Amino acid sequence: MRDKVIYGLGALAILLLARDLYLIAGFPPERAQGMIFKIIFFHVPAAITAMIGSAVALVASVLFLITRKFKYDAVAVAVTEVGLAFLAANLITGSIWGRVIWGIWWTWDARLTSALVCWLLYAGYLMLRRAIEEPTQRATFAAVFSIFAFLDVPIVIFSIKWWRTQHPQPVFWGGGTFPHDWSVVMGWNLLALMLLGATMTMIRLRQEESQRELDSLRRMAHAL
């Protein structure tokens, strides 16, 4: 049953993405930026998907610390890994956009730096998990680290409000203008990327369960 849900969600995400790509390709170039503005249809949804992933990881980590149930630890690691992939896509698309519009690949402004720090923190979370063998200790340390890492997320989101940055000011919640039909496609693409992220998280979660089964089989093999 769960496999059917995973494949169904994945297929729906791919169909939506194909449809969105077709619609985005049909949009005219933006007057000031030209074609490159279309990257925003992937850059922003990838960032939102990654930020939602880190919020889910925070909730799962807190729940693990309260209940000590390993299923929450599995959710936290699955969603963090998937979120990291989306955040990487966000950083790289942003950098390519910056090369065309600003003439530089990177600048150490508050938004870009905090997003990079966020990526490094969550990469550190995954590295920390690899470094600890004992499952309970690994899950506890990782949960605490995940809560700590989440502190950077509000800084990433609000940095463009709090400081004057080279990164553009918010379009959707800062008084910017975006044509209605573009906003609709942006919303659909966000949904598509979130569905894709959910599918990947469910697959990764299944792997965590397989890993736990493998660990218990190994313990049994040692005991025999």
Add this chain to the structure above:
Amino acid sequence: MNLLTQTLLIAQSAADIEFEMARLQRNFQFLCYGLIVAWLILVVYVLMMVGRERKLKREIAGLKAMLEDRQRG
């Protein structure tokens, strides 16, 4: 407007059109790079997950077979 001015204007607008076309081409090229890289990251991650799943299944099957053998023996 004399002929020289007209010629200069035409020459200028031709250069402008050429410049604008080059800008659009470069713009489109970078858009393609961006989309390719973004999708490549996600595809590579999915391929890594597929590889990991196969490895896990193989290891679980191997261990189960080994445990069954030991229990029989």
